[in-house]
Amino acid sequence: MKKNIFKKAGRVFTSLALAVSICLTMSVSVFAKNGNDLENKNINYRDYLYFVIDGKDYKMTDLTTEPGVDLSGSNVSAEVYAKVDMDGLNAAMKASGSKDTFVLHKNTYMSRYEKSTEPIVYNFQDAGNGTYAIVDKSGAHMTLDNLAHVATVGLYIGKTADSSSYYFGMDAVVTNLFKLNILGKVTAKATVNYKNAEGTILKQLEYETETTGYWGENVLVEYANLPLIGTSYNLAGDTTGAWISYGYENEINVTVERIEPVFTGLETKVAEVEEFLNKTEDKYTEESMTALTNALEAAKNILANKDNAIQADVDDALTVLTDAKDKLVLVQEETVNLKALQDKVAEVEKFLAETKTEYTKESMKALKDALADAKAILADPKNAKQADVDNALKTLTKAKEGLVPVTSDSKGTEAAKQEAKAPVTGDHSFAGITLLASMLCLAAGTIVFVKKKHI
Structure with missing residues (x-):
């Protein structure tokens, strides 16, 4: 019937x-x-x-x-x-x-x-x-x-x-008039306006049929099968349905009465999230934390406007808030790889302890400074940054490879440098006096010898 x-x-x-x-x-x-x-x-x-x-x-x-x-x-x-x-x-x-x-x-x-x-x-x-x-x-x-x-x-x-x-x-208005074999069957889509008895739109959503048909063919959409009916709204007035056309932009107007929502689950979740945010000391990514705070704000807005809320909105807000909390992402501390630097420090320390070769002071100082910097970083691994570790390794490696052995030439050069750097003291004055005295004695001897000969 x-x-x-x-x-x-x-x-x-x-x-x-x-x-x-x-x-x-x-x-x-x-x-x-x-x-x-x-x-x-x-x-x-x-x-x-x-x-x-x-x-x-x-x-x-x-x-x-x-x-x-x-x-x-x-x-x-x-x-x-x-x-x-x-x-x-x-x-x-x-x-x-x-x-x-x-x-x-x-x-x-x-x-x-x-x-x-x-x-x-x-x-x-x-x-x-x-x-x-x-x-x-x-x-x-x-x-x-x-x-x-x-x-x-x-x-x-x-x-x-x-x-x-x-x-x-x-x-006039013939469905599938031109048979060109370029069209398949399509769904019927409609904007659904849920209205109260006064004709005010309470909610609007987009609807699409599960069935398909040729462009322009009509299909009956029963109001009882529309989304939100029975959960958020009860039908009021005409309860039959609306005919819409496949392929067209249709509109359905249905008169409804709002069902009072149940807010308990959303209220409990809001309280839980607020307590969590007040107590947590963990650090979360900005993106995941923003998603949570936005979901919390949306949920609180619904609870602040209960007279206008429908069950679908309450359920959606609860789902979004729950998912946002579950999907919080902790900020991961940077994983710093110290192994290469540790090995290089050990290598350099062993080298310094065992080497019999003498190196120039400048190159040895560069190596010891680089070693000290590397050991300082290894002594405070919690605050170490990978870039600092990598630079220290590079500097230490370069300093060891840049050691300059001391040769005979470099010793002569070094001695000459030390002599040139020696301070001027009173010893030079004493040597001059001694030399002068010797010369005077020699002159005196020569005079005596001449006099004796004349005699």
Whole structure:
């Protein structure tokens, strides 16, 4: 019984949609007294309307009759043009008894839908050589993908392009009108507005069917199966459901009453997290701590506005807060590798203890200074940084490799340097006096010897 009701409702919905869409899409109503249906003259307008796709002309009759035309692999972004066989149409009109000659009327149009009640309308613009560009009001050209979604086609002919009297051929709001083999089945999507009895939107979310269908086909969404119903809201007013169309941007309005949420679990978790944050001394990464504090703030906002909260919001806040706390990431202390430096220090100490080679003071001082710096870093490993360890190792290694042995040349040079550096003292004055005295004695001896000879 329920299914029969839904089927009847579906037929009513489809009929209403058809009527509304015809009014919305048609530039001139087909019910106007100055319009005459070509079908009344046994003329199928589809036989005279062609579409140019990938440079090839396709009759509309072929494109709209099963099995259609296989255009799989075609560029769906390619622009589509139209051609109208006016010679053929005029011949058919004369065969039906008309004495007039007709041209394509300006009201000729096509339309497709992205939303169930808002058609995108295209008009025909003369592109020369009997070809018409199919263009919407923004100036965008119809593409192959657009053509696949066209639901309404209206071909108008008149004595002039803008005559008040005309004939027309039409397909109005036809699902899967063009059978191009480039479309698969799609889901139906809708924005769901949960409203109170006064019509105020309490909550809004995006809904998508699990079922699929061809573009424009209708599917019934039962209100009882919508998210939040039975957990956050109870149905009020109409409890049947809404018909929506596959491939369109639909909207569902459902009247509901709010179910009072249970806040106990969220309140307990908020208290737990606040206590944790007050007591913990551990360091956590900035990213994970920010996620926790943001989740805590959101949870507290819900608890501060209980009158407007729904159970879904409470449950979501509890889940996010719990996950944020569970996913806190401790800051990892830097792992410093001391092994290479320790080995090098041991190597240098052993070398200094065993070496018999004498090295220059400068190079030995450099090695001992580097060794002292390395040992200072090893003595305080908690504060050691890897960069400091690496630099100390590099310096110590370079200092050991840079030791300069003392040679005989370097000894002479060193002695000369030491003599040059020796201080000037009174010893030099004494040596001078001694030398002077010796010279005087020698002179005195020489004088005595001369005197004796003269005697």
